[in-house]
Structure formats: C-alpha cells, structure tokens
Amino acid sequence: MQAYEFINNLIPPLKPKDKAKMALTWMEEIRTNMLPVVENNRFIGFVTEELIYTLNNPELQISKIALKFISCIVYQDKHIYDVIKVASENQTNMVAVIDRENNYLGVVTMEDAIGAFAGSLSIQSQGAVLILSMFMTDYSLFEISRIVESENAKILSSFISNDPLDDSKIKVTLKLDKSEVRHIKATLERFGYRIIDHYQEEESGNGEQERIDNLLRFLQI
Template sequence: MKINDKAKMALSWMEEIRTNVLPVVKEGQFLGFLSDDLIYTLNTPEMHVGEFEFDSPACFVYQDKHIYDVIKVASEYGLNMVAVIDRENQYMGVVTMEDAIGAFADTLSIQSHGAVVVLSMFMTDYSLFEIARIVETENAKILSSFISNDPLDDSKIKLTLKLDQTELRHIKATLERFGYKIIDHYQEEAGVSEEQDRIGNLLRFLDI
C-alpha cells in the first residue's frame, strides 16, 4: 500500500488476497503494516493510509537472509507475512507464512519418503556423526535433523530425525541398544494427498 491510498482500498485488497495486514511503503521505504483491526476501530474508510499508525515497522528481513529468519521474525511479531528489503533498505516485497512453510519444508526434506524418529538426550551426548553411523548400520540415512528443547526435561534436548526408510522397527531397536531414548516416532501413512502429506509431515517434524 502507498500512503496516499485510502483505507477502503486497503480493506478491499485484504479481502481479495485473504489477509488481515498489508505492508505500507513510501518512496521505496518500508514503514510497517496496516491492519484491518485498526481501520475498523477508527471506522474511517475515507482516511488515507498515511494517516494511520503502522504496526511492526521492524517486521522485515534482508533479501539475503535464510528462510529460518523469515519464520523467526513472523513468529516474533505474530504476523502472517514479513517484509523483504535490500541492504540499501529498499522494499522488495513480502514473504507470506504459507510460502515460508513451503520453502522450509523443502529445506528439511519433508517431501521425501521416509519416517521421523524423535530422541531425547543431554546436549553433551549429542553427536550427529555417531547417530548417523548407527542409523546407517541399518541401511538407512538421515535426510535432515532438527534440535529443540525437550518439553519433559529442561536439561535435555529433543533431536528429531527425518530418515529415508519407512520401517523403523530395526532402527529403533539399534538406537535403543546404544543407549538412545526414543520418545516418539512417525511412519508414513498410505492414502494421504500430497499437500496433506507435505503439511502433516512438516508439523510432525517440528512438533507444532
């Protein structure tokens, strides 16, 4: 949106693209986001966009940043889109959370066939090289990994692994034989659409 546009135009665009916020730009500079809540609260559809107080002017990433940064910033500000600017602070566009999740899923091999196994351990016991060596003894490979805090024990980490095998029985047994604690696992299900499978696998992988 430009500052000379009217609020009623902003609402029309929000409805058309199904969002509750729009970025506001002045002379190529990102100013922040205008929300539909603010427009409805003031109840002045003829008001120009530039007359509003914008939200989250720091909700942006530089164009050379990784998709991790987009998701991190969106989470911090609670918005479904993040502005993108170049190193001269010129506005380039926005990345929606839908686009970010799709890109994030690709980086984690989410669409690849296989299963997910979740381990709990102390950080001092974490060695991806050692775990990969154990997994490979069962003719499997780790496609991607993800570390987060163990919700059951603050002193431990939770290691989520995406494997290239759908059968986990022997892999789980071998990991447990080497002293690793398995707290969860997910195996592929048949008959799920590609889009459902993509989203479901990502949410299971991130344990959201």
C-alpha cells in the same frame, strides 16, 4: 532456499498516504488480513485488518495508524528457515524482505515458506520422522548419523527446537529415508538416546495432504 526466491509478487505494498478503505479492499481481493506499508522504498511496518476495524474510519490515512510488526523483516539472502523463525517470533503469517541497503523487495507468506519445504526432497520422500530429546551438550549430528547409517538408513534433514517437556533440553527432529524404524529406534535407545515421538508414513491416496501434515509436525508449527 533464500528468502528472495519466495517473495509473493501478488501482495502489493501500501503507501502512508493511502486510505484505510483501500487497504481493506486489497485485503479482501487477495484474501489476507494484513499488508506491508512502504515509504520511499523503505518498509515501515504492517497494517492489519484488525487495526483498521478497531479505528472504524475508512477515510483515515495509513500514516495515522500505528503500524505493527516493524521488526518483522529478513534480508534477501537469508535462508527460508529465518523467515519461519521471524514469523514465529512475531506471531504473524507474513515477513518483509529487504536488501542489504534496506530497500524493500516484497514479502514472503508463511504459506509460501511452508510450500518451499513441502516441495523439497526431504519432505516429498517417503520416510519416517523421529523426535529425540537430549541436552545440548550431548548433541552430535555426526554421532546420530553414524548410528542411523549403521541400520542402513540415512538422515534426509534435521531440525532442532526447545523441548517443551524439559526446558533444559532440546528436541532433535530427524526425517529419515526409511518408513520402518523399529530397528533404528532400538539402536538409538541402546546408545542412550531418548525418543519422545515418531511418525511413520504410509501409502495412501491422499499423499499430498500427508506430506503437508508431516511437514507441520516436522517443523512443529
């Protein structure tokens, strides 16, 4: 799941000599609010719809606009996790992808990144999500897995983030292969783990939307 695999080839790069009105036309056609700008095959930033409307000059060349998100880039061989991390840090929905010689390759959108996870086995599979809070020094995926497996369950994937309820702790989000987690929760709590939230999947006719909702909760986006 490397970044280059999810490049969206429908999003064209602008050149510095292009005009603002062209950028707006392309944004409207592909239904986005920003586009990458490339000069001599080098990514130099994003131009946004907001920037163009603020300047209110459709004939203005892109080179005359102060571009945004200049550092919103990842190397082509980085994991899709890194794409989401960079997008989150820059609070944007698009990340430029470059090779190790800094040549521009394309962009990955957050929709594409989320789609990558939504198509993975850990998201498609039925199962519950558990969220634990702990100190980083207490974190051991091996130990947590051992406890979970003692209840005849497996961890399909895991995710670590800051605990918003306590800055000194982390949140460990686990996707399990079981939908019923009462015994798993009880066993984890018996070993001193604090469970701050959980989500249990149920069968319904709207499974695709449930998988997307579950993914967003899992990634805490």
